[in-house]
Amino acid sequence: MDSHSSKEEILKRLGKENEALRLMLEVMSRKYNTLQSHLQGIKEEQMSINLNETHKRARILEAPFYSNKPLQIFVRSNLDDNSLTVKDGYQWRKYGQKITKHNSSPRAYFRCCSAPDCKVKKKVERSIEDKSILVATYEGEHNHDIHDNPFSQTSLSTPKGVTKGSVVAGGNNPELTLDLSLSGSDQSHRRHTEKFVQHGSPSNHNKIKEYVDSLVKDPNFTVALAEAVARSISNQT
DNA sequence: CGTTTTTGACCTGCGC
């Protein structure tokens, strides 16, 4: 092989790599925009709920995006599963259950017991609109790390009747499902997504940006994304 | 037998 043809080869390869990177950026940009528009939709939906409903429930719903108060997450679960448990990486002890007026399904009350002095609580009930979705409302902040309770042991092992790693964001938005399962055994992606879903903050926009940045910096994610793009290209051709 | 869950009773806050 002469030096001229090897130069050409290198240039060709660089060109291909550039193209792959460009496609990756394009895909990430699209995903980011989709996330933003979904988030906007959720905000608007919740604002309209707050305007139309004077019930206390509406006040709970308004909180996640506008204050440090309750964060809500939506988890798809099997209708046959009556346990009202949401696996989120922490350990919870149930201390009560109530039938509420606005919802025929019972609401369960849990306290965090991952750390002895953690005062975080959560309420779990089925969505009124879609009984297959569990709504978990979190109150307070954990004073310990989620890694106190390793994911591999408890949180993301598929619970009975719960769709594996499927966290749904937004009440009437069943199509917006953040797939936590991703490829194979790599749990760092799950952790990224899990953190994103869990941490309620006044500035969700910044959180998304942080989340995307952390994904970009993750070499495993880049490899996985590159594989996905490659698959997508080979499927199109 | 220790831990967790269940469930009825009790407490508290809010609206009328």
Place this chain on the structure above:
DNA sequence: GCGCAGGTCAAAAACG
């Protein structure tokens, strides 16, 4: 002040 609804307590039951 009263009634209602949500939240918590704690004893009993269930479970591993």
